[in-house]
Amino acid sequence: FCCVSSLFQSPLVQAIFSRNAEEVTFLLNHNEDVNSLDQVQSTPLHAAAYLGDVHTMDLLITSGANVNAKDQCLLTPLHRAAASRNEKAVELLLKHRAEVNTQDKYLHTPLHMAAAKWAIGCAQALIPHVCGLDVADRSGRTPLHHAAHSGHEELVNLLLSKGANVSAKDKKERQAIHWAAYIGHVEVVKLLVSHGADVMCKDKCGYTPLHAAAASGQLDVVKYLLRLVVETDEPNIFGNTALHMACHTGQDAVATELVNCGANINQPNYNGSTPLHLSAASSSGVLCLELLINNGADVNVQNKEGKSPLHMASMHGRFTGSQILIQNGSAEIDCADMFGNTPLHVAARYGQELLVSTLLTNGADKTSILILLTHPKMFPLHKVLLLVVYLPSTGDDINFLDDHGRTCLHAAASGGNVDCLNLLLNSAAAELDVKDHLGRSPLHYAAANGNSQCTISLVRAGAEVNELDLTGCSPLHYAAASHTFCGRIKPRQDYNVVLCVFRCLDFLLDSGANPTLKNSNGYSAVHYAAAYGNKQHLELLLEISFNCLEEVESNIPVSPLHLAAYYGHREALRLLCETLVSLDVRDIEGRTALHLAAQRGFAPCVEVLLKHQASYTLKEHKRKWTALHAAAAEGQMDCLLLLVNGEQSADIIDSPDTQGQTALMLAALGRHTDCVHILLEKGAKADAADKKGFTALHRAAMLGSEDCVSALLEHGASALCRDSQGRTPLHLVASRGHTELLRTLLKAAMKADPLDSILDYRGYTPAHWAAHHGREGCLHILLENNLFSNQEGNLFTALHCALFNKDLSQLAERCKLNRMFMCMCECRTPLHAAAYSGNVAGLQLVLAQGAEVNAVDHCRCSPVMVAAACGQTMAVEFLLHKAKPDLTLVDVNNNTALHLACIKGHEMCALLILGEISDSSLINATNSALQMPLHIAARKGLATVVQVLLSRGAAVMAVDEEGHTPALACAPNKNVADCLALILSTMKPFPPREAGASTASHFNPILKNCGIAATCGSSSNLCHA
Structure with a gap:
């Protein structure tokens, strides 16, 4: 309830929370709805029950309050009273026949609430009325589960004495004793055992109470259970014993107790892993590891995958653990698992550099590590590490791969060294079909760099011309983009280089390269030529593709026409305009090539498209912008001028987008004064408003663009035009502190009647806005012009605003501060505003005028x-x-x-x-x-x-x-407070646990609203340890 702001509560609920019985009575007598609902569907009776205010509850019930009303979580007032431990409130609700077996969205009854919240008095009141003590919630937990989890011994005893089933199971087949053992409530465990709880009961995953206590490090519970002579080596469904659990979670004190009581330190789980495997893998298992080794654990035992404890330590980067295993346990360093991997292989595979160094220092065999150099998941850093170890003893290998999977042949093709390339091709050892990590062959590299001689050599040597890389690109794709791709061809560069690049593409086409092949993004070689502006390449490709121009014109994902326009390649665009049928093809967002060229400011491309009759009235899909909108928004004056001079300009100059914005508004918003002038001169409406009533003048005024404001006013824009909230440009300028603009607008506003237009729809004047935002300069100007002389409007006066922002210098002289003025606002007075901002001078001023x-x-x-x-x-x-x-x-x-x-x-x-x-x-x-x-x-x-x-x-x-x-x-x-309370209560009679201890994730405490988790994580991953 307290999290719901009082602003959204009814007066009745506010009075209840204020514990104002007289106000409650008054409201009820004046027909206030006693069953009104707030944002979470709670009634006033919910609030009173939550507070335990019995007198108010009685008033509400007498006035017709529904005692069984449910909020959006299906909680009734009885749930609230029980959860708040308000015994008298519970008794009152029961007296008025509140439904005691009602369930909330989690199927909790009021008794579940009482059991989870230590509300023994409430539980005593509820028990005689409930239909049964073993009613389960959504997770299958009974009130006894909740009481055991909470550790309230007296409440557990009450439930057991009234007949609660001590062996009741939740949906994961956990009994109350599991929870008490996991949390460490040893006295509750003893009480449950005395009432017949089975100390060897198992949940769905085979965990016994001993497993639970061992996993969370509850030493006292473990000691108590061991005194009952429970089976210490009982496995769960994964074969893990309590000792496995303790070692996995680093509970060394528990592990010591279990070992001292005869637990089998070499017992494997169903994956073949012993407790030593789990402690070697654990981030907190060092002490357990030492304990096991000192007690004779087999350090070279292998699990079903052949991994030894040293493999586990190497895999997880446990440096200290590996040192203990090697030095104290005589672990076999070069022991191989079923895949032939030694601990060194595993450490290198997972990038555990410190472990690699440790293993090598201790004599690990490095001769079998070459295979890792070609491992697909080997990162460059790891490879360098291995190369330093291995390569000094090898000879030169021309097929050796670099960090990107490239061979010497790739390097020669990329660099254009045809002599070196031919030497490698003539070598019997060079492999022509080796691809790098991106699937690119040496031919891809030669084509990308536009080297015709290397391309010819590779094709004649048998390279596949239509070979695709991982992105679906063939060598022809790279050749189509070649001279821009490699950055070699620049204006006025040697014609021979240009010719060489062109010959590369021509040779590939003559050798059977398919120009219609598309990569994984749907782009063909034509797309690449258009995107990179290679006119000669594009011309050749269009000629070869003449019979499939429809495919070339496709807008999926985008057409070559769009690409040429987007990147501003005029000559390539001209060629496409002369070849293609439609120039108005749209991309996926509905934009034409003209739209893109105008947006990007490529006026020559816009000119070419307009000359070839491209339509400029078409709108894109999302914002419904025309090419004119795009040019105006980006301030592309040359493109905009070309568009407004067209024959159809009258159809688009005031065309609105989805927000009602015209090109003029977008130009003003971007402070593009030249574009504003051009549009106004071409007949754009100066006072056109968008869907929120904002005009171009509103935008220019808010941004402080003096030039745009002047241009708009010169063309007849109104200084007192209103937006949907009644705000004029004057309001916006005053709030932003643009003093010179304010003077300009005031001169224009004087031509209109200020009494009609000076207030916005909330009753605020520009003076309010200036005072609220602390714009003293604007406030001074407004006061000089007597615009504050009329104090009509919102009761939150400009004085409030000034006090809020410590701006008193003008208002102290202008305002007649009398007691009535001090209390003009029913709620927050000027004194509140001054206090809020810490304005001591304002406090003095207002108090001197008699403020309360x-x-x-x-x-x-x-x-x-x-x-x-x-x-x-x-x-x-x-x-x-x-x-x-x-x-x-x-x-x-x-x-x-x-x-x-x-x-x-x-x-x-x-x-x-x-x-x-x-x-x-x-x-x-x-x-x-x-x-x-x-x-x-x-x-x-x-x-x-x-x-x-x-x-x-x-x-x-x-x-x-x-x-x-x-x-x-x-x-x-x-949750932390609950845990702290439990820990403190547990620690009092017993020595503290060691600092390194941590808890397992198998038993996840604290259920939302009740103190026990709705779902619990599984430890099933232990079986793969």
């Missing part, structure tokens, strides 16, 4: 509460010392000023307030969440505040609605 220091806003916050919540230290100090505010006032959530200062972490504000508190009851005052200032200060880490509160007698054992004391409130969230 204890006035409250809609959240029932006084000015000092607002200042404390905002951390305005000087404002808090001034109000406390000069105005003596009432510090007992509370907001809608029962927070005092001290609560609010602590909630926001404002330590100095809290200390100042504490210095003025003489009433000791305020020290221990609780809010709606039953939190005292000490709870909140502890949570926020306000050490000095906590120290002062303790010295002033703050109650250290008081609990909030979650049952947390101030000490537990230090935890970052409820």
Whole structure:
């Protein structure tokens, strides 16, 4: 409830949270809807039950409140009362026949809530009325499961004494004893055993309570179970024993206890892995590893994949573990698994450089490691590591691959060294068909670099001309883009080089290269030639592809025409315009080639397209922009001029897009003054508005573009045109602080009646906007022009705005500050605004005019509460010392000023307030969440505040609605607090566990709303360890 802002709560709910019974009675007597619903479908009775306010609940029920109303989570008031541990509220609801067996969306009954929340009184009240004690929730858990998980011994005993089934199983076949053992509630475990719980019961994965306790390091529970002579080597469905679990999670104290009690240290699981394998792989298993080796574990035992513990340590990079295995355990360094991999292979494969170094230092055999150099998953860094080890003993290998899978033949083809290439081709050792990691052959490299001689040599040597790389590109694709691709051909470069590049393409075509082949993106060689502007290549390819021009014109994924226009290749575009049938083909977004050329500013391309009758009235799909919109938005003046001079310009000059924006608006938005002038001169409507009522003048004014504003005003744009919220350009200029523009617009606005147009639809004047945004220069100009003389409009006056932003210099002289003016706004007064911004001068000014220091806003916050919540230290100090505010006032959530200062972490504000508190009851005052200032200060880490509160007698054992004391409130969230409480209660009579211990993931604690997890992670991956 507290997370729902009071702004969205009904007055009745606000009164309930304020514990104002008189207000509740008043509202009920005035026909306030007693069953009204808030955002989460909760009723006022839900709120009262949550608070445990029995008197208010009685008033609501008497007035017709539905005791079985359900919120969006299907929680009833009875659920709320039980979860909040409000015994009297539960009894009242039961008295009025509340449904006791009702279930929420997780199928929790009120008894589940009580069991999870330690609410024994509520449970005692509920049990006589329930249909059964073993009703399961959605996860199959009974109230006993929840009570056992929570560790409330008395509640567990109550349920058992009333007949709860101690062997009830949830959907994963876990019993209450599993949860108690996993969490470490040893007394609850003992109680369950005394009532017949089976200590060897198994869940669906074969985990016994001993497995659970061992996995989470619950040493006391383990000791207790071992004293009951349970089977220590009992396997789960993966063959893992309790010792496996302890070693996997690094629970060395538990592992020691199990070994001392005779656990088999060499017992394999169903994958053949022993506890030593799991500890070697574990990030926290070093101590367990030492324990096992010292107790005679077999360090060379192999699992079903042939992996030894050293393999596991090498795979996971456990350096310390590998040292222990080698030095203390005499592990066999070159032991091979079933795939022939030694620990060195595994370490290199997974990039464990430190392990590689360690293994080599300790004598690992490196002669068998060559195979890893060609491993598809071998990264360059790993290969370098291996090359340093291996290659010094090898000879030169012309087929050796570099980090990208390229051979010497690739390098020769790419560099254009035809003599070197021929020498390699004539060598019997060179392999012509080797491809690099991207599937490219030496022919791809030769074609990409436009080297005709290398291309000819490779083709004559047998290279496949239509060979595709991994992207589906043939050598012809690369040749079509060659001179731009390799960056060699530039303006005025040697004609012989250009000719060589052209011959490369020509030779490939003569040798059977298919020009219609498309790569994985749908691009053919024609697309590449167009994209790179190779006119000669494009001409040759179009000639060869003449019989399949329809395929060339296809817009899937984009046509060659689009590519030539997008990259600004005029000559290639001209060739395509003369060859292709349609120039208005669209891409997937509905853009034509003209649209792209105009957007990119390629005026020569726009000219070519317009000359060949390309349509400029077509709109793209998403925003419905024409080519004119695109040119105006990007400020492409030359392209825009070509478009507006066309015969059809009248059809597009004021054409709106999906937002109602014209080209003029987009030009103004981009501050493209030249484009604005051209469009206005060509007849664009200056006052055209988009769907939100914004004109081009609104846009130019907001951006502070003086030139665009002047151009628009010269062409008759109205300075008082309104948007959909009634804002004029004057409002926007005032808010942005553009003083010169404001003067310009004011001159234009004087021609109209300011009384008709100076207020927006919320009653704000430009002066409001200037004051709110702290634009003193604009405020001065507006006051000089007497635009603030009319104070009609919104009750949140310009004075509020000025106080909020500490701008008093103008308003102090202009406004007549009287008491009525101070209270013009029903909720937040000017004093609140000044407190919010920490404006001490404003506070002095407003208080001098008789402002009420204890006035409250809609959240029932006084000015000092607002200042404390905002951390305005000087404002808090001034109000406390000069105005003596009432510090007992509370907001809608029962927070005092001290609560609010602590909630926001404002330590100095809290200390100042504490210095003025003489009433000791305020020290221990609780809010709606039953939190005292000490709870909140502890949570926020306000050490000095906590120290002062303790010295002033703050109650250290008081609990909030979650049952947390101030000490537990230090935890970052409820789950951590619950765990901390459990750990502290467990640690009291027993020595602390070692710091390295961690918990397993198999039993996942804390269920949402109830304290036990709805789903629990599986440890099934252990079987693959």
